Amino acid sequence: MLRHQILSLTSARSWLAGLSAAALLVAPPAVAQTSAPSEPAFTECLQRIENQAVEAGVSEKTASTVLANAQYLERVIELDRSQPEFTTTFADYLNRRVTEDRISRGRALLSEHRELLDRVTVETGVPAAYLVSFWGLETNFGRYFGKMPVPSSLATLACDPRRSDYFTGELISALKIIDEGAISEEQMEGSWAGAMGHVQFMPSVFLRYAVDADNDQRRDLWNSVADAMMSAGNFLNHLGWKEDYRWGREVVLPDGFNYALADGRRLPLGEWRELGVTDAFGNPLPPEDIEAALVVPAGHEGPAFLAYQNFRVIMGWNRSEFYAIAVGHLADRIAGAGGLKNPPPTDTPNLAREDIEALQLALKEKGYGPGNADGILGPATRAAIRNFQQAKGLIADGYPGAELFRALGIRLKAESGQTPE
Known part of the structure; x- marks a missing residue:
């Protein structure tokens, strides 16, 4: 789902591991609920957008008809404001x-x-x-596109002050799609945030990258697999896909490996080889100049991956490390490869946002400054975790596992009788 307004990798990786970039977005920090606008206020907002749409080239008929039918959807605001209470572990995410x-x-x-x-x-x-x-x-291969009426979802978000400019642009893009005859207003259904069709494009992405591959004079991402697949390929190509390379590979790290190297830095395969990193079967990596970053999504007990340029392209589609690994691994499996040699541990605890906040406060009290105690597992928090782990003789992988919480004397929320839904 959509791609260019997303939080940094490390802050998004836990909560938003499943959200699609074409569909947008990163879940926002906790925000107070806002009350629904009055009917006159909503009508006034839609009139402003109608004027903007016409100025942007939408026909007056489409703009007035579609926006006259738009409804305020309280559920959309609830979903926009919601945050998962517990994070999803990598094992749970991948295995689902x-x-x-x-x-x-x-x-x-x-x-x-x-x-x-x-x-x-x-x-x-x-x-x-x-x-x-x-x-x-x-x-799920076209089995579920979402059931929300896209014009109403986008109108609701456009008339909400939090991200009004962004969603106003997406609503106007949706009107342009209807105007060009790609889909009717009644058939334009998708996610709560406005992502649509087989590959869940946001309207602005649709306008830029959707392709009429079956030559029926319509860019139809709902009913044409040909249009959807060619559009996905076109989008990935423009994001910088390197056709000669795969997404990455599972690797094995040597004993005593310095996990501080898993901080996003990119090194040539030859340098990873010199550091003792092998492929998943224990064979030496090729001594090539292809750059790769080390990713350890479940800490030192889980699988390790070297991620290439195409991994970053996948994250242009959805700014989530978990998602990018899932795309790459599923592609490998579809192409005939076997499962991971080192599957992620399934007994990793689910973490609530307040667990991360408690972790950050405990690290700060002990002199390991993690930045703000905001419940977001960002790079500063991971660096603080590594420093604490090193000081305590633990494997410094920067991962908030159960061992770390025990060392800090923190009882996890899930351990106090509360479990993820």
Whole structure:
């Protein structure tokens, strides 16, 4: 889902591991609920947007008709303001998304649409298995697009002061899509934030990257698999997809490895090789200049990955480390690869935002400044965790595991009788 207004990787990785960039967005920090606008205020807001839309090139008929039918949806505001009480562990995230059913279905669709997917690969450089993987993660291969009326969802968000400018632009883009005849107002359904179709594009992304691949004179991401796959490939190509490389690879780290290197820095494969990093089977990495960053999403007890440029491209689609790994791993499995050699541990505790806040306060009290106690696991908090772990003789992977909380004397929220829903 959409791509360019997203929080940094480390702050988004836990809570928003599942949100799509084309669909937007990063969940905001906790914000006080706002009351619904009065009917006159909502009407006045829509009139302003109608004027802006016409000035932007939308026909007066489309702008007036669609906005006259737009409804204020309180549920959309609730979802926009909501934050998950507990974070999702990497094991839970990956195992819910890369399933045997999804792998099997993906392989069947790869075969069924091989001619189309090969054409997309030739034109965009994106391999077929990745296209199917995005399709599977976004809408479970077209089984669920979302049921919210997109014009009303976007009108609700556009008339809410928190991100009015952004959603006003998306609403005007949606009106342009209706105006061009790609989809009717009644059929334009999607997510609460306005993401649409097989690959969950936001309206502005649709306008820039959607393609009429089946030559029926419509860019139809709802009913045309050809349009959806070519549009996904076109978008990824413009994000910088490197057709000669994969997304990354699972690796094995040597004993005593310095986990401070898992801080986002990019080193050539040859340098990772010199540091003792091998492939998942224990074989030496190729001594190449391809740059890669080390990712350890579940700490030292979980799998480790070297992520290439295409990993960053995937995160242009959805600014989530978990999501990018899931896309890459699902693509590998659809293409015929086996499972991870070192699956993530399934007994990792779920963390509530208040657990992270308590962690930050405890680190600060002990002189390991993590920045603000905001409940967000950002780079400053991870650096503080590493420093504390080093001082206590723990493996300094910067990961907030149960061992860290025990060392700090913090009882997790989930341990006090509260469990994730």
